[in-house]
Amino acid sequence: VHRTGKHIVFDLGAPGTEPNDSGEEIALRAQSSASPAAQWIVHLGMTGRLLVTNRDSPVARHTHARLDLSSGRELRFVDPRRFGRLEFRDLRRGAAFGAPGAEPLTIGPREFTALFHGRRSFIKAALLNQTLLAGVGNIYADESLFQAGIRPRRRASRLTGTELEQLRLALRQILTQAIRLGGSSVSDYVDADGARGFFQLEHRVYQRTGEPCRRCQTPIRRVVVAGRGTHYCPKCQR
DNA sequence: ACAGGCTCCTGCAGGC
């Protein structure tokens, strides 16, 4: 099992039965070799969860998929808001999954700068664009822009080399720290073990509208950019 | 090329 951007990818062995549209009765084996025959791809959306349970465990509301595991247990996909997605790929018929965007955790300075060259969109919108960078969501876009001191409505192509490098490092630091703390439990987010994250305690701007900036005490402002609630400090971010 | 609006969906918070 690996990750590409926001997608969780399960590499699987050869299907024992031809896949059908209903997705039922496909025997597959987890495969760790370099050449999987199929893939199961999961996007958790906002509220999606993957749970490993016993087969006789009560089925939670909003359970949309149940997969039998050879261990005798079950892998379940639960998603109240249904923004998540499941995709099965038979690699004998198509290409393996690859997120189009670059990885924010490993991208280098030159490649990062090139992403935004000539891009006239708001930098916030560009950060959320998964075909550019894969894996940055709304919370981490806001927090990274604050950390880098950049206003969300700056045009991406107008950022200086220094600002872009600050942004690259901010993304890396914010994402790394958030992962270490188990993510942000802003509403009902929990991980596969049901544990809440703690990064929401570290938020500097996200959903702190009207509250004093932790750096300069100026009230945090909220606007809508790219259809998303967008939070920033009007003094710390230029 | 890009912004904005709308859509999907449900849980939760706020107001009365």
Added chain:
DNA sequence: TGCCTGCAGGAGCCTG
């Protein structure tokens, strides 16, 4: 206490 309304967001689609 209980009802209603509005809001949250990832991503695709449509329009301007």
